[in-house]
Each structure stands twice: as structure tokens, then as C-alpha cells.
Amino acid sequence: MRHTLPIAPQFYVTAPQPCPYLEGRMERKLFTALQGENADKLNDSLSQQGFRRSQNVLYRPSCAECSACLSARIDVSEFRPSRSQRRTMNRNEDLDRRATSPWASEEQYELFRTYLDSRHADGGMADMDVFEFAAMIEETPIRSRVVEYADQNGGALVGVSLTDVLADGLSMVYSFYAPDSPKRSMGTYMILDHIKIAQEADLPYVYLGYWVPGSQKMGYKSKFSGLEVYIGGSWQKMKDPGSFNADMHPLSTDPIAEQVANIHLPDTRPTR
Known part of the structure; x- marks a missing residue:
């Protein structure tokens, strides 16, 4: 199925497949290609409308009877670390951060x-080989960085984040870390x-x-202060995570054509 706007890009819908987050449900995504000289502008604009990047594709959940998945971001000006988060920062003072161009390495793979085998052995990435991993890291048409975290003592790599640099913030595209050091709370620390x-x-953001x-x-993710979620076409402060639910309803999601019609695209006309 394909739906188009009067101007590029074109939007498509994936076939339903099992949801990786909520058991017994089916997921469906609305997506478009990320390419061309205006890729940065498109990525910035759609990221602000709840889309995420995967290589050269931008996507957003569009499940037929479920609207549980909410795009989330932290308003940096509103963030205040909790006592637990301050302890996490202190526990990782022995790590070095290095930001590099998006280039895959054997150590990263x-x-x-190790991360997948420990945490997501039955997930959609479980069978990803080294070539597919390299494509995930390197196939980016926009400004991206690989942020590595290494132990100062032995130099061992303990965490990696593939991060996009947007006009209004950083987008953590995909992160993974050593699963044998739970006291570090690396997922939280990298955020x-x-x-x-x-x-x-x-x-x-x-x-x-x-x-x-x-x-x-x-x-x-709901433990970070300053958190906002994209719902009903706008970003809203998350005041109480318990006020959200994952109930299913046949009218949870607008028709695809209506969703596409409400997407705002960046102005790509050349400036004079």
C-alpha cells in the first residue's frame, strides 16, 4: 500500500508483524526513505513529529488497534538527576568517552x-551478522556519530551509542553495552x-x-525528569507515567491517509 503527498517523499505502510514490546499484539509502521540532498531537513522535521531513523528509513508506529508506543525525548532544560542517577554517574567516572565518525569495528560487533545474546536473544536483531551490523552503523545519509565508552583501566569497550545530531538535539538511534556489569547501569548512564x-x-533535546x-x-525511560512524549500531534510533558495505558481500541489510530496528510514537511526550496 502506498500513500503520497503532493510533493516528495512518498510514505508506505509495513505488513503487520508480532509486536516486540507487548505480547499478543501486532505492529505496523508508517515509513519513508531518507535520502537526497535534503535528508538532514527531512530527518529533523519528522523526528519532531515522532519518527525514528533506521539506516536510510524514517518510521513511526501506525498499528491498527493500538497506540501504546509514544516517541519520547528529554527536555534538557527541565532535567534534574535523581539521587539514583547521580550515583550512576559517579560509578562510571572511570569511563572515557570518545565520539567518532559512523564506522563499525570488530570490537563494537x-x-x-554479547549484548544481544544476553538481553535480546529472541529479538529481531538476533541473527544480525557483521555485514548487517556495519550497514546499521555506517549507512546514514545525515550527520551521525558513534559514541563509545571505554574503561580507563583496561581500555575495554563497555558501551556504544549510534547517535544522530539533529538541529534541535541528539537522537540515540541504537545503544548497546556490556551485560556483565549491571552495577554500572550503562543504559541509564549513556542517556x-x-x-x-x-x-x-x-x-x-x-x-x-x-x-x-x-x-x-x-x-x-519514564524515570528521567523533563521527559516529553509525542501524542495527539504534539509533545506533552509526562507528569505521571501511570496515567498512560496500553489498552487496544479499533479507533486508536487515525486512517493512514489522514496521518500522511497531517505530516509537515520541511521547506526545501532553494534560498535566493
Whole structure:
């Protein structure tokens, strides 16, 4: 099925497949290609409307009877670390951060495989080989960075985030880390460090991907102050995570044609 706007890009819908977050449900995505000389502008614009990037594709959940998945971001100006988060930052003071161009390495892939085998052995990425991993890291038409975290003592890689630099923030596209150091809370720490990077760069937001009420995998995201979720066509402050639910309803999602018609595209006309 294809739906088009009067001007490019074109939007498509995936076939339904099992939801990775909520058992017994089916997911469907609305997506478009990310390419051409205006890729940065398109990525910026659609990221602000709840889309996420995967290589050269931008996508947003568009499930027929479920609207549980909510795009989430942290308003850096509103963030205040909790006592637990301050302890996490202190526990990881022995790590070095290095930001590089999006280039895959064998060390990254080894850590990625260890992470998947421990945390997501039955997930959609479980069979990803080294070539597919390299494509995930390197196939980006926009400004992206690989942010690595390494132990100062032995130099071992303990965490990696593929991060896009947007006009209004940082988007953590995909992160993975050593699963044998749970006291580090690396998933939380990498978000905390990206908040620090955004503050230093005077960028207002850190985009975290999707938060799903009822999904234990996503529960940690709601523990960050300053969190906003994209719902009903706008970003709203999350005041109480418990006020959201994952109930299904046949009218949860607008028709695809209506969704596409309401997408705002960037002005790509040449300036004089």
C-alpha cells in the first residue's frame, strides 16, 4: 500500500508483524526513505513529529488497534538527576568517552553480539551478522556519530551509542553495552551522558526512541525528569507515567491517509 503527498517523499505502510514490546499484539509502521540532498531537513522535521531513523528509513508506529508506543525525548532544560542517577554517574567516572565518525569495528560487533545474546536473544536483531551490523552503523545519509565508552583501566569497550545530531538535539538511534556489569547501569548512564553532551552543545533535546506503557523493556525511560512524549500531534510533558495505558481500541489510530496528510514537511526550496 502506498500513500503520497503532493510533493516528495512518498510514505508506505509495513505488513503487520508480532509486536516486540507487548505480547499478543501486532505492529505496523508508517515509513519513508531518507535520502537526497535534503535528508538532514527531512530527518529533523519528522523526528519532531515522532519518527525514528533506521539506516536510510524514517518510521513511526501506525498499528491498527493500538497506540501504546509514544516517541519520547528529554527536555534538557527541565532535567534534574535523581539521587539514583547521580550515583550512576559517579560509578562510571572511570569511563572515557570518545565520539567518532559512523564506522563499525570488530570490537563494537563483539560487544553488540554479547549484548544481544544476553538481553535480546529472541529479538529481531538476533541473527544480525557483521555485514548487517556495519550497514546499521555506517549507512546514514545525515550527520551521525558513534559514541563509545571505554574503561580507563583496561581500555575495554563497555558501551556504544549510534547517535544522530539533529538541529534541535541528539537522537540515540541504537545503544548497546556490556551485560556483565549491571552495577554500572550503562543504559541509564549513556542517556545521562548524552544529556551532558546536549547541554554542552546548547541543544535542547535528547531523543530516546519509543516509550511503551506496560513494557518492562521501556520502563527505565519514564524515570528521567523533563521527559516529553509525542501524542495527539504534539509533545506533552509526562507528569505521571501511570496515567498512560496500553489498552487496544479499533479507533486508536487515525486512517493512514489522514496521518500522511497531517505530516509537515520541511521547506526545501532553494534560498535566493
